[in-house]
Amino acid sequence: MRKIYTLPFLLLLFLLPTLCNAQLKQIPLESGPEVKATKTAPSQAMHLGFPNLNKIPYYRDSKKLAEIQRLEKKKQYAQALPRLEAYVRSFGIQNFYKDTNLLWRLGQLYERQGRMEQAMEVYRLVLKHHRTDVRQVQSYYDSLEQNTKDYYVPLSYYYELVEYRKSLSTYKPPRGVYLNMGNGINSPYEDYGPTLSAENNKLIFTSKRNIQGQGLEDKVNEDLFYSDGSGDFWSEAQSFGKPINSIYNEGSATLSRDGKTLYFARCESPDGYGNCDLYKATLQPDGTWHEIENLGPNVNTSAWDSQPTLSPNEDTLYFASDRLGGFGLSDIYYTYKMKSGGWAPAKNMGPVINTRQSEVSPFYHPKYKVLYFSSRGQLFNFGDFDIYKTYLVGGRWQEPRNIGPLVNGRGSEYYFTIDSQSKNLYYARSEESDIKNLDLYSFPLPMEAHPLAVTKVEGTLRDSVSNRPLTGIISIIDLDNGIEISSKYIRPDGTFAFNLIDNARYMMIIQSPDFFTIERELALKQDTSFQIMATVIDHNIPLVFQNIEFDPNESTITADMHNILDEVAFFLVENPSFRLEIAGHTDAAGDPDFNKVLSQDRADAIMYYIQQKVRIEEGRIDAYGFGSTKPLREEKTEEDRRINRRVEFRLIKPTLQGRGIDR
Template sequence: MPRFLRFFSVLLVVFLLPHLALRAQQKKGTAAGKLSVRTVRPRADGTPTFPNVNRLAYYHNKKALREIQRAEKRKNWTAARNLLGTYVGQFGIENFYRDTNLLWRLGQLWEKAGNADQAKVYYRLALKHRRQDLKKVQLYYDSLEQKDADLYVPLKVYYDLVEYRKNIASFRPPKGVYTSMGDAVNSPAEDYGPTLNADANQLIFSSKRKMRGIHGVVDEDLYLSRRENELWTDAEPLPKPINSPYNEGSACISKDGKTLFFARCECPTCHGNCDLYVSTFKDGQWTMPKSLGAGVNSGAWDSQPTLSPGEDTLYFASDRLGGFGLSDIWFTVKQKNGQWGRAQNLGPTVNTRESEVSPFYHPLYHVLYFSSRGQLLNFGDFDIYKTYRTRGRWQEPINIGPLVNGKGSEYYFTIDGDSKSLYYARSEEKEMKNLDLYSFPLPMEAQPLAVTHVEGALIDSVSQKPLNGIVSIIDTDNGIEVASKYLRDDGTFDFDLIEGSHYVMLIQSPDFFSVEKKFALKADTVMKLMTNSIDYKLPLIFKNIEFDQDKAAIRPSMHPVLDRIAVFMVDHPTFRLSISGHTDTKGDPDFNMTLSQDRAEAIRRYIEQKGKLKPNRIESMGYGSTQRLKDIEATEEDARTNRRVEFRLIKPEDDKKPDAGAGSGW
């Protein structure tokens, strides 16, 4: 296998965006698709539907509650679960924070029935909508989720591993690097809210670069840049009547490029702080924007529109009253007369008691991306999630991972139709107010087609006990980045990948030599991997370390083993290595002593050169025939046993000498 395939690279994307920007219309719109909608079939996760969410505020039925209580008293758990499930299925929006205890109880009844997956569905709902401390629910949920938790490797460890592996010339450097869109797009002011047309050759975004009036009031407008020969042209403001004396931003555009939805704020005709508007391109110019009306807009903040692939549904963010949290994702459906219907809430699976903003509907698949601070797996303040629509219902949102989501806030993003690049606004940590537009390759966790499940376990082949380590996946067909994870305590791991691609799996640990496996993904896959852990008290002796008689030259047959040792030393820069050469009793003892020393030093030089290791991490010593394993060499096999090279890996805590390696360990 080419050695570069063992290399996994990383992105660090830390978006630190000012929270005040959430109150403006500075969010992103959607990219329009250029092909028909394609089907993605992720696994259904048992997420229920709640038909009353947009019909009534609160559901209460005293008779039904009494029946549930009677079933509980009789300890008829099946009846209680069925009755309570029916009752919870009638919830309106207010029930989710007023009757959170019923969600918790339903989860307990499912757990009592042995259905942990369904129990977690209701525990998650209780936790996402709680307005009081629910430590017991959290403990219940954590106990069930522990065996399936995603243990992502911290980004610092990523970077350390990348730097160490760069020491080997044949390894390739990281490909996933964010790229500024340059001075043609970005300005000294804030630039954000990108959206692409269907061909991904036109970028519309929001910017605060323009000032108006003698007092220099910021004028937020929409700007356009075109891609020409892989470069973006100088951004120009969209003409009137799109831009106006008021603030415009957060646009999305139809597939044919002739309909533009956007937010306009603080205007005399606005129903609230920001309203949604639409304009069409006719006879070479944009028409006068029209409000989507009181059925869609509210007396609050309505912004960040995104079109479904069929362009019959418009999703947006709003902080209007009557939702689940501080701001929610809402949607409106186009009616037969061409008008947009009454806005509806997307429901309690996506929305939480906190804020959901920045929706983006993938142009080709039924996958909705959005930003949230109320979901249960969160790396920072606001993170980006994706949710799949399966059988008419939105599934539990999935965090798209630490290669996108950092310690700050992530929103303002869009994805091209080919799912190759993510466009987003990003601010440097020390310049939090200066947002610029960037792009980078879309990692696996954010890919819409990453729905094929791979799971496995790594077991010690001798003790049959689980091993610890870091597991990395490399997509060798597309070069798509995949965030690495720690093996769980039981040795298990899992990933969602793209079916039809070829992958290399690399599992690394101080306790064993790297485990590598190539596989082509054709369906959901379960694998069991076995390896031997390293016993640091015993020397490592490899049978294929065999020199020509009376010579110390490294033979090609030795390369695979020595390469593995070199990689291990690169991956573990605080470890040291001791090499000792030994001969049989034949011949002159002085010659054998010199020969064993030469052989040990030849191996040392090979490993140091292969791994480009710093000096003094490897010590080599020849002992001739003075340390025999077989005192009497009665057979040729006895002599071969004595002719050996021993390797001892020295852990940092066992090494009394100063460590000469660079960086830190695992």
């Protein structure tokens, strides 16, 4: 079951009274492996906890606020900081939109103390929960974040890079990006909410394909369907049938590891507590589903409660709800099993996961402490709703990370599911032009979305002469599989960072119109940091390569020349608006006419080699032979003659930079 809200509903929700959850005991620490025992996940570490979130709706202490204000007026910031930090830790949910200014002030105090990680943490909370115009805050945050955030290459240009590399090497594009699961699974109506069995051989999903006539209008009925198979082949979808599917709407299911308990949503049922409720059903020995039970008032409310997912040890259930008392239009909540076997009163997951907008369709990885969910309120979206992942580290969920443009497009993405081997993903997405019609998609899991992509590779690119930072595009290739992983722009300060899987081999390829392509092979075993130096091309000075030396009186390209000529050829492919001039020169010995012909033959030989290597179109390369007419120095020694015998390359930069790496 899915629910998408519009702005008028948002305004109404803000005016409604907020309900207080009952005081609850702390959720037990979940079992299941941390993503990495020796390192934290690749997200900003969270240091603030908010123990009052599910106890009180709003916290206020006028005396403490006055004391903090008094210390700030006296510029006694070191004394004000711990008091304001303690006050913010006491926040209830309503404080995050009513007292956003206190979060901003806390961030400024952190910044004064040089504690930038903590400052950025609360600045992110400000941007997630403000309900006023904070363009100045956004601008300030962006200025601080510009050298740490990811600058993804636009997807269309990324695939141009992939196609270019396919013509030069065996590197392949990411396999099957945006593969629709086809007519055997999808229908002309909305299909969404995929989930997998523990053995990855049963796909369960929701569909609106069952249209029932009702007077002059058709009634859409949401039902659960399933398909048997594997990641490579799925049988034609079948309806669950009765009693799972009913005259009411069912959907958004999750299955227990043993396959015997199905949790799902049912809407507008007479035994429900609200709009949609969470239920469970038990598999019978004869293969039918019965014993359908509402999960009860500790889980369900008078609002919309849907989209369940189980933790790996199945003692915690996460779901989406638009109940009153949350942070935004819909939030993600969790409940856990008590010793009695029942479910404890549900708790809100807090201000790091939930925002003033909508968070929906949570999915807990079947092996690792990684939660995926869809959001339109996090700080970096490619489209409307995007999918994010967050790691549980030290008992706290870390800052969510967008899983990148290979999954998230300009439309909306929901209901992200991964098989237990982390090989394939399944999710629902809509095209930008048809946001209402969701289809199911499946393809191999990209690196950005992989739960084990927590080993950091970071570095800096600098000019070898001036030491100033350089910009460009850096791409990562999985050498074990020959697959492109990701491409990003290098940050304004010359830095870059990727989160990869350790004990694997990668190739880094750095491209720019300012220098020849750089390649670095990396056998990754731990977090790695390094500096790369590049020699910038001065387009006003011809390039002369020492190993471009022909045999006497010959114009044949030798094997020693291949590497340099290949670099020049690849540069022209990477920068299609550049042109190349090749100028051949000889020394003054011998017949001048012969020397001119020889130099022309050598320049032509280089031009033909490059054109054949990368199929450069005609007209982009000019070849000239000058013989001995343009010496660099007077020939008094053999060294003088050697210097005059040369081939000059001039890369001509276009007047207006066209397509390329400019952001």
